[in-house]
Amino acid sequence: MSLLELKNVSKIYGSLHALDHVSLKVEKGEWLAIMGPSGSGKSTMMNIIGALDKATEGEILLDGVDIARKNDRALTDIRRDKIGLIFQQFHLVSYLTAVENVMLAQYYHSMPDEKEALEALERVGLADRAKHYPSQLSGGEQQRVCVARALINYPEIILADEPTGNLDEANEEIVVELFRRLHMEGTTLVVVTHNPEVAEVAQRTIVLRNGRVDHETINENFTGKIKHITLQ
């Protein structure tokens, strides 16, 4: 059984079909990239998979459970328990330190554990920046805090929306490397990106156009090998 399966999913705003009968499967431990031009439906798809928005029609099976018809409260529980989100704009709470931002996800999920949050920051190479506020961190560092926050609750799937969109090349490479490591550890990744270089390191890429899956490519060269990038 696939971890995530979309069956004829549509999202309609008035006369606009943001998603038009999209079907898709994501296997457990898979790394999928979603590409497409602006307005192709990438973000809409991301919001629907991330339980942030509801589909107008179709089925969305996450771990075998159809989340398409769930109410707001149930969707909140699904986001909390099964999904890790990474945003282009990072979205860290400005008045909380890096470690507190990671603990925030634990707070809503189960029980805050500072030691565990520090370990997550260590995994993304930010152990020494744990007590820094977002304004004291570079864009790349903020995104790494965001990654640590997304993985802290061991979600079924991590969804990243343009994770390197606001990063320079060096930080982009660091974040991609983090994804590679997460994938190696068995994490399921769905990454929306404009950047072909980010997409080509994924196992599989689908390209959306006008709300439909235009085509799909399998990365024949996918090795999943970790490069030796210093995260510090």
Added chain:
Amino acid sequence: MKKRKMYIRMITASLLRRRSRMIIALLAISIGAMILSGLVTIYIDVPRQMGIQFRSYGANMILTSDGDTISGSQVEAVKKLIPEDKLVGIAAYRYETVRVNDRPVMAAAADLDEVKKTSPFWLVDGEWPAAEGEIMVGKNVADLYNLKVGKRMTCTFAPEVQAQTEDDGTEEIVPDNWMDFTVTGILDTGGKEEDYVYMLIPDMEELTSQPTEYDVCELSVSGSSSELRKISDEITDSVDGISARLVKRVTESEDTVLSKLQSLVLLVTIVVLALTMICVATTMTAVVAERRKEIGLRKALGASNGSIISEFMGEGIALGAFGGLVGALLGFLFAQAVSRNVFNSSITLMPWLIPLTIIASVVVTGAACLIPIRSATQVDPALVLKGE
């Protein structure tokens, strides 16, 4: 780490690390609480303050005897019936007609220290009599006899028995008593008091050769008309031979002014309370509006509406409590300043008003937070995280 600890950590961080916004909210709450606490203090203290002010208009209770005179023991008995903090002054007068330059003048004897308290509006040119042999004369008397401060005058008193029969049957004329006095002050009241001369009780006793019995007793008592009525009834019931009555024109006008003033302060308090609520609600709305992304993020991370409400309400209550405490203390200073400038007297801190102000502030802040918090729960994370 327990969830509660993280909750407190988040709220503390939000309040302390977003200082500029929180200071504005705190300022709004503190000023509201300050005015509220200050006005309540004034509202409660107004009767006492105004009572003291009203007492400068003279006595508001008169004691008369059911017989001829009032004894010193009756005056003492009345004194014991009135609470010390309510009794401003009690002046018992004895009146006798004396002669000055062979013309009759009404002389009054009293404890002049008490007269100063019951009649603080009397204007005295010179000094009040302080020692035996000193006298204060009314302005009309001074004009009539051309008396000035420092001049000496003689008062004569004709005893009731003009002649007495000796053992041998002859009749002997009893001579008039007389005493020399030094004028220490000229009394100017604009009233009938200017036709009198005022001396100390021992001088009157010496001049008349009679122990003192009083003709009338004036009291200055602070309190509302109902309190005064209660006291006067108690005096009439408890002290034999004494009737107490209120000077209605004084007590009733006091009541009218007092109730109007209290109504005004109450009205202002209610208006301030409403304005505070609007101000806090506006500030909290602004706080929520600028934190829509943060709320969206929290919801995206799995925060329930209950969590969002408890976090924002926690901040509101913490702000309300701290603002209430600051406001209560500032309110006392505000009330003190008003009291000193308007009533020329100080007020004492009412400790119970501090927790009451904090509770009122927390309730007002909590109520003011309800609408913005409700809008916080309606934030759509998908929209705000996209920046829409």
